[in-house]
Amino acid sequence: MTAARVVDAVKTYGTGDARVRALDGVTVGFPGGRFTAIMGPSGSGKSTLMHCAAGLDTLTSGTAWIGDTELGALGDRQLTLLRRQRVGFVFQSFNLLPTLTVAENITLPQDLAGTGTDREWVDALIDVVGLGDRLRHRPSELSGGQQQRVAVARALAGRPEVVFADEPTGNLDSRSGEEVLRLLGRAVHDMGRTVVMVTHDPVAAAHADEVVFLADGRLVDTMADPTAEKVLDRMKAFDSSRDTGRGTAPRQRVTS
Template sequence: MTTLTPVGTSAARVVDAFKVYGAGDAEVRALDGVTVGFPAARFTAIMGPSGSGKSTLMHCAAGLDTLSSGSAFIGTTDLGTLGDRDLTLLRRERIGFVFQSFNLVGTLTVAENITLPLDLAGARPDTDWVDALIDVVGLGDRLLHRPSELSGGQQQRVAVARALAGRPDVVFADEPTGNLDSRSGAEVLNLLGRAVHEMGRTVVMVTHDPVAAAHADEVVFLADGRLVDRMTDPTAEKVLDRMKAFDGLAGAGAGRGTVS
């Protein structure tokens, strides 16, 4: 079992996490004994080859999917102890999400999309916080526009502001730059970095892109459903070199040794 971060500092973590699909000869272990914490007020990227389990890890850590065995925590809250209603409330109140496809509501304005999770929860927005977010994402002159009137990069910036509007404990971002050109992608990644380093938020991002991963404070690497390494202060070149090494490791069959 591999442990990467002290559990006491984690905004989110999984412990001895297994996720199994199918049975018998068709069984697939998407997660195979993973223990990892995502430190508070840090930007962590999750990387690995296709099929390594990185999106499964994020979905289980965020309560979007359930583990076959093991535990997932947001702060000190064990997600496995929550019923459907309490889990829904936790995701609404303590977690933000950013997806590759933006997931904005086309009939709502930018302003309405940003505050939508709060409106659905019946919560009153903190106007100072929301105004600060709008300033950070640079869309103050687009608040009355609909998503169809925005570029892809602008739509994703709205999605980031929406994810942060309720001051969540952690924001999970699944390939947030996958549908963007390099310039728009860099804008979104810089925005996520500012949310961490200037606003004290926690961001966990799944990506296949070494350039995107280089914006994080730390990268954790998966192969065959197992954690195999981590890297602090990443650069695109170092991440790419590490990924090339893991291609060979995965082909040889990675073990579940300890990563120090």
């Protein structure tokens, strides 16, 4: 099952001489029950791809799907409901409400939707993120790593079909980042969720089951069973390609 996908995705910004083609005909699917990382040089289109696949932005042409639902066919209200009910989000800046406790932040999306909270599921999440003794604390009383773990629990609380994480370790030290990455991995492999993560960090990408690489708005490579060393070597190949003036690195598929 494919949890999310884009087909012939094109996204442009601006007009005339200022026109930028952030996505240039990308087709890629993100399998259900898997952890996929999106990588590429700065300006490669990786965050644009995530935002369009998640319904946070619209494509100029092509289609984006969550499960069997085409996002472009939905009105604004339908799209809002889909994001609320079927998609989870984790961002670099945590986005916790400072006036709410940890427990209230975790269940906030369900409280706003009026759908009720699955206490058994939420209690299991709290156990997984290891914050049972912090439920009455507010975000300002937590470390950055603890705040991001709350954000991950909030993203998972509604049992979404897919969680999109945009540089989730970008504001964290290496130890806290490792804790968050392990948590995302557990969400996939122990709890059956789907995670799609944008990152610039080869160490973070090594936690994924597969890495997809973008360059100049195009899908140019995929790598199964990544390691930090293999990902770093692939990123160096992009830099070498650009430095020697050859343009985008040729598409390859790395499977070991």
